[in-house]
Amino acid sequence: MDDTFKPTDIKCLPGSFSSAWQSPSNIAIVKYWGKLPGQLPANPSLSLTLEKCHTETRLEMSRRDTAKEGFDVKIYFGGQEKPSFAPKIEKFFSRIEPYAPYLKDYCFTVRTDNTFPHSSGIASSASGMSALALCLTDFERTCGQTTAGQDFSRRASFYARLGSGSASRSIYGCAAVWGKTPAVENSSDLYAVPVPYDSVHPVFRNMCDTVLLIESGSKSVSSTEGHALMDGHPFARQRFVQAGNNVEALAAILREGDTEAFGHMAEAEALTLHAMMMTGEPYYILFKPFTITAIQAIWAYRRDTGAQVYFTLDAGANVHILYPEAEKDKIRDFIEKTLSPACGNCGFIHDNAGTGPGKLD
Amino acid sequence: MDDTFKPTDIKCLPGSFSSAWQSPSNIAIVKYWGKLPGQLPANPSLSLTLEKCHTETRLEMSRRDTAKEGFDVKIYFGGQEKPSFAPKIEKFFSRIEPYAPYLKDYCFTVRTDNTFPHSSGIASSASGMSALALCLTDFERTCGQTTAGQDFSRRASFYARLGSGSASRSIYGCAAVWGKTPAVENSSDLYAVPVPYDSVHPVFRNMCDTVLLIESGSKSVSSTEGHALMDGHPFARQRFVQAGNNVEALAAILREGDTEAFGHMAEAEALTLHAMMMTGEPYYILFKPFTITAIQAIWAYRRDTGAQVYFTLDAGANVHILYPEAEKDKIRDFIEKTLSPACGNCGFIHDNAGTGPGKLD
Structure with a gap:
């Protein structure tokens, strides 16, 4: 467990919650290739965030009536239920559960859609996982969940990273860095940080x-x-x-x-x-x-x-x-x-x- | 100068000489890529010698009347004179001259032809340089030139290597190794040696x-x-x-x-x-x-x-x-x-x- 993101008590879990985000894909200029255990990068990477290639995700949560094993997730892609996508979300949930202990208290419905054609070979994991991470972080913010630094984007990026490494960078506009590098202050292997906007020349x-x-x-x-x-x-x-x-x-x-x-x-x-x-x-x-x-x-x-x-x-x-x-x-x-x-x-x-x-x- | 191949005195240079060889191309299975100074390989390589893709070269030598600067080489490819090929041969001659001190005593006519189509992208340097090296080594043998070990093929491979690295391997049938490796006895960076025929399984x-x-x-x-x-x-x-x-x-x-x-x-x-x-x-x-x-x-x-x-x-x-x-x-x-x-x-x-x-x- 990374202490920075350990959960604080959420006093009152709402009966239901809904949030919708759009989140873009990104294109790495310096590539991430090679993982250390725990979904950590073997090297830092730097990407430009795209605009038109993005995912729109609506997350609906409602309190579960009875405690059951596992997560309760339904996923719709382009309006169609996609049970085949569920294992990926469940794996993601199991990774973030230590930081999001409420996950088994809710039924989740995830409705997601991409602006780019399906099976076009554009990685949708970056946009999809970042959008879902933003919805969950939004839920926590609504419930008064706090984290060190109180940084909404940083927590969303931390979650996104646990879903898909490159998704961590999609949380920020313009350019983002994931992985510890002396080039960008406060960079980390745990989450991406933006390349400061005023240190990016207008041409880029x-x-x-x-x-x-x-x-x-x-x-x-x-x-x-x-x-x-x-x-x-x-x-x-x-x-x-x-x-x-x-x-x-x-x-x-x-x-x-x-x-x-x-x-x-x-x-x-x-x-x-x-x-x-x-x-x-x-x-x-x-x-x-x-x-x-x-x-x-x-x-x-x-x-x-x-x-x-x-x-x-x-x-x-x-x-x-x-x-x-x-x-x-x-x-x-x-x-x-x-x-x-x-x-x-x-x-x-x-x-x-x-x-x-x-x-x- | 590599002492192994230093020339002995040739007592009597003939007025003219002619020799013709065919020599094959080869296909490296372990590749040679990266040179050390002096046309030495950065790593050993191993190739199969081809059969049909080969060069036929006839070398004609006649004593030069007067001493002049540089080498006197005429080259014909497919029956056509190719002055554009001369610089490559002259470069080759200047590399081997310390071992072949007679080169400036002769006019050379090189007539060469490939069995594979011209400009087909098949490297002709392996077959071409090895064929020429064989003709020259043949001349030396005729004149009683001796070298350490008296190995005709080894001297030809040494010369071929100075023309084109991979040409050194074309001197031997079946499979050859160029570059020092514990895998094959007497292997050397200076010349190729055959992989012993009885240590090559019939399937290869x-x-x-x-x-x-x-x-x-x-x-x-x-x-x-x-x-x-x-x-x-x-x-x-x-x-x-x-x-x-x-x-x-x-x-x-x-x-x-x-x-x-x-x-x-x-x-x-x-x-x-x-x-x-x-x-x-x-x-x-x-x-x-x-x-x-x-x-x-x-x-x-x-x-x-x-x-x-x-x-x-x-x-x-x-x-x-x-x-x-x-x-x-x-x-x-x-x-x-x-x-x-x-x-x-x-x-x-x-x-x-x-x-x-x-x-x-």
Whole structure:
């Protein structure tokens, strides 16, 4: 148990409660890959928070009549009950229960929906888990639950992290860091903290990210399995050191507004993430052929036009195309007319760095 | 100067000399990637020698009338004079001159040809440099040049290595090791040695390798540049240790005839080689989209049929498909009917482990 987040007594549990939040996905520039026990990161990571790719979650809680074993959770996704999603929520609840001792006192109904297409290969765990964490933290705030520092976002991030590591960063707008790093004050392995807004150069505050939807359906290797393969990985120790250094370098790049250095970092980190998959035991590849097509096309376009356009990848085949707002018209034209057709007319979502989660109604 | 190969006096230089050799390409299972100064390998490597992909080289030498600066070399490729190839030969000559002090006493005409298509992305440096090294060693033998150990192949491999690292392994049939390793007696960083034929299980002695021709034209990053990027590479030290261990493990696998372990090693090494490129500074990718298509198709076919079929890659986009002779009909059918069409009806060359170079008359 992390003492910072140990629960205080909630004097009066309400009969029912409802809260709804929208919370965004995020795109890591310096990647989190490799876990320590207890859902702690093997290295710090730094992401931009997205705006349009987000989850909307409504949580309804009502007092349970009788004490039973386990949690009582019903989950609806896009209006349909999804019993298959329940085990993930139950696992999340069991992880946070030491900090949220009221969980077995309630029946939960979770209604959730994403703004991005289902099975499009966009990780919904970051937006989904952060939205749910915000609802629960909202409940605690309503009940007068207090924590050290009284920081609502920090507690929500702490909960989100226990659901999905990268979800911890979705609690904040603009840019966030998860994992202890000298680059950002008060950073922690337990929760994410924002990169202070005034230490992010304006060019990055609304950085564009067009997600090229190359993947659909489920991945051949889940991120959970992938993280596990960093245990005993031949290059793990050097990689973790590198990522720590990269977070420090990126914090300076964000301050200075150096888009070229930012793009170089984003691409190098993306290729390193996938190189770790290719060199693990067992080895695997999450690239699809069109991932290579897109990367080569972006490199060719940049070489030919001098445009500020870069890519990054998550642990999947989709390509995130990063470019400053000032280049928007030109780059979107390239994406729509050249890049998407080259990738079999794959779909895309134009997104950008956003302001973080928000409470609904 | 490596004393082992220092020249002895050649008493009588003939007025003219001619020699012709054919020498094969080879496919590394444990890869050489990263050079120490003096064309020495940062780690040992182990390859199978190919049969059909080879170079035929005829060397004609005649005494020079007058002493001039530099070497006098004319090179013909496929019957056409190729002045553009001369600098590579001259560089090679300047490297071996301390061991071959007669080089400036002759005019050289090199007529060379490959059995595989030009610009098909098959490295011709291994077969080309080894064939030329054999011609020169042949000259020395004719003239009574002696070297420590009197080993013709070893001297040819030493020369070949100074032309192109991987060429050193093409001097021997079946399987060869370049670089000091406890796995093979008398192995050396200066030249390759054969993996003793009776310590190679029969299944590997004629192992099939179908080269899928995905690349054409020149590569975006040359192997010379690629090797250089291992200097200061974040994962270099661990990689070199790993390769050393892999050569030892592979020697045992070859002895025992474990095709599955062989295939796993071949694939892991291929992906690690490309991962090193992706994680260097600067990073780059030599995969083409069809490289991914082919790899995924091979994995799917293996999963579906249980066939012993594996891939490896050189420093390029072409996919080498490895399978035992016993699976030949089935796998070649798959390659011709399914795999090649999936890769845009790319060409392929059916090859197999062979018996090494041979003198032509």
